[in-house]
Amino acid sequence: MPIIDMSTxxxxxxxxxxxxxxACSEASVKILEAADIPADTNWAFTEDYTHPPARLMEGERTHAGYYIMVKDGKVSAGDGIPDAARALPGFHVRMPWAYLCNQSGALYGREGQQRRSGHEAxxxxxxxxxxxxxxPFNFIINAEGKPNAFxxxxxPWPSAVGSALGExxxxxxxxxxxxxxxxxxxxEFADLPVTDMRVPIFGEMTDDQxxxxxxxxxIGR
Known part of the structure; x- marks a missing residue:
């Protein structure tokens, strides 16, 4: 049974x-602390959203994003992208805030994730x-010579972590x-054309949009 009651x-x-x-970090910690995470698990998740609106960077924040870290089986999470989390193998992504923002508010399961990914492509x-x-986003170039946000x-996601967070x-x-x-x-997205998964539709935007x-x-900064 899921740890978090969505109705709350x-x-x-x-x-x-x-x-x-x-808030995302707090929920993640509750979920993972209730799971059976092996003591030898060392893994981290970081999502670093670049070019965020200035209003999100108040209070001397240096990154818009959050992390989840499992170090020797112990769970921590919070706002920001600490070096300790980035140093661990895991899921690390750096992408423009605007490219991910709106569709991240869509609710979905596996099929919806596939549709979102298709719309983003x-x-x-x-x-x-x-x-x-x-x-265009100046991603790093991977071993295959292709731009990569990761x-x-x-x-890889440890099975215990992935199962718990995906339950x-x-x-x-x-x-x-x-x-x-x-x-x-x-x-920013109130007047932009978007798909049913809330992904912006570039081809339907006006030149100004x-x-x-x-x-x-x-892009261009």
Missing amino acids: LSPVGEFGSKAWGE ELMAAIVAHTGNDN LDPVG GGEDGNGLHNIAATLQSDSP KQFFLDLCG
Whole structure:
């Protein structure tokens, strides 16, 4: 049975805000502390959202994002991207805030995740075609010579961690849906065309909207 009761959750802050990251972290710790995590588990999750709106960086924050860390089986999590978490193998991603923000508020299970990924691939292809740049977000180049938002050291999700954070995902629970429920809407997307998964539709934007969105993503800065 899932640890978090979804009926008790409500929006606490925008995607990438300190309040939202701390709430996601708190839920993650509750879930993982209730799980049977082997004592030799060393793994971390970090999501670093670049080019966030200035309002999200108040209080001398240096990163918009949050982390989950399991060190020798002990769980910690919080706002920010600490070096200790980044040093562990795991799931580490650095992407523009605007590219992920709106659709991160959509509730879904496995099929919805696949549709979101498909819509995001279309968004990326449209941006690449519009800018004429195969790497518009200046991602690192991986061993295959392709831009990649995922950062080293990469490590697979430990089964105990993945199972715990994903529990109930097909029924509206799980870490993604918890984070989506805690997220409040950001005004930048109020007038942009989006898919049913809330992914911006670049091809349906006006010229001004396209430039606005590219600026939000930090392209050209």
